Amino acid sequence: MMAIDLTVIWAGIIAFAVGAYVLMDGFDLGIGILFPFFRVGGERDMALNSIAPVWDGNETWLVLGGGGLLAAFPLAYAIILPALYAPLTAMLLGLVFRGVAFEFRWRDPAHRAFWDFSFTAGSLVATLAQGITLGALLQGIRVEGRGYGGGWWDWLTPFSLLTGVSLVVGYALLGASWLIWKTVGPAQQDARRLARICAIGLLVAIFAVSACTPFLEGKYYARWFAFPGLLVAVPVPVLVGLTGLFLWRSIDSPRDGRPFLLTLVLFALSMLGLAISIWPDVIPGRVSIWEAAAPERSQIFMLVGAGVMVPIIIGYTAWAYWVFRGKVDEAGYH
Amino acid sequence: MLDLFDPVTLARIQFGFTVSFHFIFPSFTIGLASFLMVLEGLWLATGRHVYDNLYRYWLKIFAVTFAMGVVSGIVMSYQFGTNWSVFSDKAGPVIGPLMAYEVLTAFFLEAGFLGVMLFGLNKVGRKLHFAATCAVALGTFISAFWILSVNSWMQTPVGYEIGANGQFLPGPSWVAIIFNPSFPYRLVHTVIGAYLTTSLVVGAVGAWHLLKASDNKGARTMFSMAMWMASLVAPLQILAGDAHGLNTLVHQPAKVMAMEGHYQSHSHGAPLILFGIPNSAEKRIDYAIEIPKASSLILKHDPNAPLAGLDTIPDDREPPVAVVFWSFRIMVGIGFAILGLGLVSLFARVRGKLFQWRWLHRLAILMGPAGFIAVIAGWITTEVGRQPYTIYGLLRTMDSVSPLAAPAVGASLIAFIIVYFSVFGAGTWYIFKLMANPPKSFETAQPVEQGPIRSAGITPAPAIEGAQS
Ligand code: HDD
Ligand code: HEM
Ligand code: HEM
Numbered sequence: 001m002m003a004i005d006l007t008v009i010w011a012g013i014i015a016f017a018v019g020a021y022v023l024m025d026g027f028d029l030g031i032g033i034l035f036p037f038f039r040v041g042g043e044r045d046m047a048l049n050s051i052a053p054v055w056d057g058n059e060t061w062l063v064l065g066g067g068g069l070l071a072a073f074p075l076a077y078a079i080i081l082p083a084l085y086a087p088l089t090a091m092l093l094g095l096v097f098r099g100v101a102f103e104f105r106w107r108d109p110a111h112r113a114f115w116d117f118s119f120t121a122g123s124l125v126a127t128l129a130q131g132i133t134l135g136a137l138l139q140g141i142r143v144e145g146r147g148y149g150g151g152w153w154d155w156l157t158p159f160s161l162l163t164g165v166s167l168v169v170g171y172a173l174l175g176a177s178w179l180i181w182k183t184v185g186p187a188q189q190d191a192r193r194l195a196r197i198c199a200i201g202l203l204v205a206i207f208a209v210s211a212c213t214p215f216l217e218g219k220y221y222a223r224w225f226a227f228p229g230l231l232v233a234v235p236v237p238v239l240v241g242l243t244g245l246f247l248w249r250s251i252d253s254p255r256d257g258r259p260f261l262l263t264l265v266l267f268a269l270s271m272l273g274l275a276i277s278i279w280p281d282v283i284p285g286r287v288s289i290w291e292a293a294a295p296e297r298s299q300i301f302m303l304v305g306a307g308v309m310v311p312i313i314i315g316y317t318a319w320a321y322w323v324f325r326g327k328v329d330e331a332g333y334h
Numbered sequence: 335m336l337d338l339f340d341p342v343t344l345a346r347i348q349f350g351f352t353v354s355f356h357f358i359f360p361s362f363t364i365g366l367a368s369f370l371m372v373l374e375g376l377w378l379a380t381g382r383h384v385y386d387n388l389y390r391y392w393l394k395i396f397a398v399t400f401a402m403g404v405v406s407g408i409v410m411s412y413q414f415g416t417n418w419s420v421f422s423d424k425a426g427p428v429i430g431p432l433m434a435y436e437v438l439t440a441f442f443l444e445a446g447f448l449g450v451m452l453f454g455l456n457k458v459g460r461k462l463h464f465a466a467t468c469a470v471a472l473g474t475f476i477s478a479f480w481i482l483s484v485n486s487w488m489q490t491p492v493g494y495e496i497g498a499n500g501q502f503l504p505g506p507s508w509v510a511i512i513f514n515p516s517f518p519y520r521l522v523h524t525v526i527g528a529y530l531t532t533s534l535v536v537g538a539v540g541a542w543h544l545l546k547a548s549d550n551k552g553a554r555t556m557f558s559m560a561m562w563m564a565s566l567v568a569p570l571q572i573l574a575g576d577a578h579g580l581n582t583l584v585h586q587p588a589k590v591m592a593m594e595g596h597y598q599s600h601s602h603g604a605p606l607i608l609f610g611i612p613n614s615a616e617k618r619i620d621y622a623i624e625i626p627k628a629s630s631l632i633l634k635h636d637p638n639a640p641l642a643g644l645d646t647i648p649d650d651r652e653p654p655v656a657v658v659f660w661s662f663r664i665m666v667g668i669g670f671a672i673l674g675l676g677l678v679s680l681f682a683r684v685r686g687k688l689f690q691w692r693w694l695h696r697l698a699i700l701m702g703p704a705g706f707i708a709v710i711a712g713w714i715t716t717e718v719g720r721q722p723y724t725i726y727g728l729l730r731t732m733d734s735v736s737p738l739a740a741p742a743v744g745a746s747l748i749a750f751i752i753v754y755f756s757v758f759g760a761g762t763w764y765i766f767k768l769m770a771n772p773p774k775s776f777e778t779a780q781p782v783e784q785g786p787i788r789s790a791g792i793t794p795a796p797a798i799e800g801a802q803s
Contacts, residue, residue: 052449052452052453053448053449053450053452053453053454054449056401056404056444056445056448056449057442057445057446057448057449059404059408059445060437060441060442060445062408063407063408063411063437063441064434064437064438064441064442066411066412066415067411067430067433067434067436067437068434068437069415070414070415070422070426070430070433070434071426071427071430071431071433071434072430072434074422074423074424074425074426074427074430074501075423075426077414077415077419077422077423077426077430078415078419078420078422078423078426079419080415081412081415081416081419081422081736082415082416082417082419082736082737082738085416085736085738085742085746086742086745086746088412088416089416089746089749092408092409092412093749093750093753095405095408096405096406096409096753096754096757097753097757099401099404099405100401100402100405100757100760100761102401103397103398103401103761103764104398104760104761104764107398107764107767107768108760108764146420146423146499146500147419147420147423147736147737148419148736148737149737151739152738152739152741152742294426294427294430294431295427295497295501295503295504297427297503297504297506297508298427298428298430298431298503298504301431301504301508302431302434302435305431305434305435305438305439306434306438309438309439309442310438313438313442313446316442316443316446316447317442317446320446320447320449320450323449323450323454323457323458324449324453324454324457
């Protein structure tokens with residue numbers, strides 16, 4: 001029996017930060033991925049305007065995920081980051097392009113096409129890299145002593161490519177359903193069309209990744225088909241199927257917020273499934289959260305900060321979203 | 335000699351390159367955020383449109399700079415792990431929580447209120463908007479607070495214990511760790527440096543437009559505000575730097591020896607070497623121009639005090655002298671140049687010629703980028719001067735690095751160099767273009783052709799409010 005200790009709480013906080021990042025920056029990156037499919041001019045402006053005031057806050061969850069990992073599980077941070085050197089570097093560079101594109105495309109109308117392209121390319125590369133990171137973690141990382149023991153191409157396998165592509169499809173769905181919520185008229189029609197394609201794609205991808213996982217060396221199926229994993233293992237796929245169905249039907253419903261909410265649910269379920277597979281490791285099959293944990297003094301000190309600050313952050317983030325609530329049109333927010 | 339195929343060297347170049355680029359942006363945004371706060375506060379207090387217009391003028395520049403600061407900063411927070419994994423594993427329990435506090439108390443604050451600051455003036459009303467500006471400015475300062483605490487702890491580590499697994503573990507007091515011996519000095523000196531950097535940029539832009547039209551209200555106001563800042567704060571910065579150096583002498587004497595170029599010990603008062611060429615092979619400064627005993631006077635407040643030199647430090651613990659020697663002189667030289675500019679501007683002000691003396695404006699333009707050079711030179715002094723350690727005296731740089739092969743690091747370094755120069759080069763170009771527009775009396779949020787959201791978010795100053803001041 002594992003008691004709830006500080007390490008478990010910290011694993012929860014990091015998981016929360018990563019989850020918040022995936023859901024929130026997911027739709028930003030998704031809009032970047034879908035950008036070429038929007039009509040040049042008003043439709044593109046509208047899509048960008050719908051995220052311009054919030055993307056920076058969304059991305060900060062990534063910094064909390066990374067920084068939190070260093071603080072709470074330094075050993076894991078020290079092993080995972082060198083193991084994923086190439087994809088993480090690509091992700092960072094992708095985020096550079098995506099982040100500056102928000103400002104630069106307005107500054108330089110003559111080269112707007114170029115910055116729009118780099119917005120898409122940056123979003124795509126960053127997303128692929130994040131998906132590959134997930135796949136590489138699941139398939140296993142070589143550890144030697146307290147460090148990474150493999151080469152700098154170990155991450156590249158068909159499985160990690162599959163998770164990479166899956167995440168691209170998933171983020172694109174988040175982006176499309178966000179736009180169904182935030183736009184009207186032809187732009188919204190385009191978003192609905194894209195959402196249909198991505199929804200099918202994501203369900204196929206979830207199925208494919210789930211089907212491959214038992215063949216990885218991590219013995220994940222043992223967790224799924226043993227108690228207590230079994231309690232969750234049965235309902236999760238059923239729930240995924242049901243949510244997918246509702247999602248499909250909601251795309252054409254007049255309730256514009258619903259597809260986005262259901263996509264969030266779909267993501268949450270997938271992350272729950274992942275959590276069951278990985279728990280209680282931080283590097284699957286190699287390093288448990290307790291082996292990687294920072295000492296109690298570090299954990300307590302940070303817990304005070306997180307306990308006070310995270311609710312405040314959620315509060316003012318919610319306020320910022322509320323300020324920019326409602327539909328956008330070409331002239332920005334109503 | 336540096337070996338370019340050595341993964342440690344490559345990692346150092348990459349870290350130095352990316353962090354130097356990163357710091358260029360915060361050293362401007364920390365000051366600019368406060369400047370914007372002052373402008374909006376003055377606007378609220380006086381209702382004069384010149385402040386409102388200047389606010390809008392600089393807000394556009396702030397938005398571009400801030401975006402570059404954020405994306406280059408995210409790179410930094412991952413570099414510790416990708417390139418310095420052994421360091422991260424060992425120091426993580428101590429510095430990790432401080433950086434986590436930075437995220438929780440600073441980055442979210444900046445990012446959360448930035449959207450409202452940039453796009454929200456029409457949506458939330460003036461007072462709340464001012465609060466958002468203040469939140470962003472406060473966020474930049476809090477960010478500097480934590481990250482400088484981290485860096486200072488690496489320079490002057492205290493309050494730790496060494497664990498059985500070789501990790502640095504926090505001791506009983508976090509206050510001791512956060513307020514480590516070099517932190518107060520570094521915080522004061524760096525934040526003032528950011529203010530000076532900003533004031534030089536603002537001053538140069540004001541001067542540029544004064545040269546074109548010396549009656550431009552906005553240009554006058556910004557030039558005057560910037561020159562006040564430079565003249566009042568430059569002396570403070572020199573005092574702060576002096577105190578910082580004295581403190582460094584206590585904790586990192588080898589760094590000061592390198593800064594001063596003291597290869598040899600001096601038993602009866604050490605000379606202040608103004609210029610010269612460090613000769614590492616012969617361990618002396620060639621062609622030195624020196625003031626006898628002055629170094630002892632500055633560092634020990636006694637012209638005859640003995641001062642130890644690098645001959646007392648084992649060779650393998652010496653920092654590279656030439657880099658530190660030169661970067662220190664560049665910083666100090668610029669510090670005195672700013673002081674000079676400030677004094678001249680005070681003189682011009684007293685004579686009532688602040689907006690007339692064209693050579694003063696030309697001088698201010700020339701000094702525009704000097705702050706950036708000074709802060710980078712200061713950091714190079716600091717970071718190269720603490721070599722060969724990452725955690726001073728305890729963990730060597732060569733033992734901090736990730737187990738990566740040279741081709742991996744070399745490839746990423748090339749990618750960073752190409753991307754940074756092109757992307758941030760473009761950004762700098764756009765900032766220049768914005769600065770080249772004269773401040774207008776009805777400044778829109780963004781030039782008209784630029785994003786619709788801007789014109790919706792912040793409208794031009796309403797004309798009905800009557801004559802602008
Ligand atoms: C506009 C910026 C600026 C200006 C004009 C100056 N400095 Fe500076 N200096 C910095 C900006 C800076 C900095 C970027 O803030 C540094 C780098 C790290 C740090 O602690 O502060 C720094 C470091 C630094 C150090 C290294 C301390 C250490 O590493 O332990 C010393 C001794 C000085 N400074 C001293 C001076 C003196 C005597 C100046 C007088 C002319 C001066 N600085 C001008
Ligand atoms: C933002 C301003 C900063 C600049 C311009 C700067 C500059 C540099 C430079 C030039 C180096 C290379 C030194 C060498 O290898 O000889 C370096 C190394 C390093 N710095 Fe800084 N630094 C800055 C801030 C920081 C901060 C805030 C931290 C810690 C949180 C930090 C941590 C390091 C580390 C870990 C290294 C690598 C190890 C080393 O080579 O010393 N730096 N930095
Ligand atoms: C190696 C050291 C450093 C790391 C790891 C680092 C990390 C970061 C990160 C992750 C961000 C983006 C935050 C966001 O998402 O909003 C950022 C931005 C920022 N950093 Fe750094 N940073 C370093 C050095 C410094 C130093 C030395 C200072 C100031 C003295 C500084 C001040 C800032 C500020 C004010 C911002 C806000 C953006 C801006 O103003 O441009 N950073 N940094």
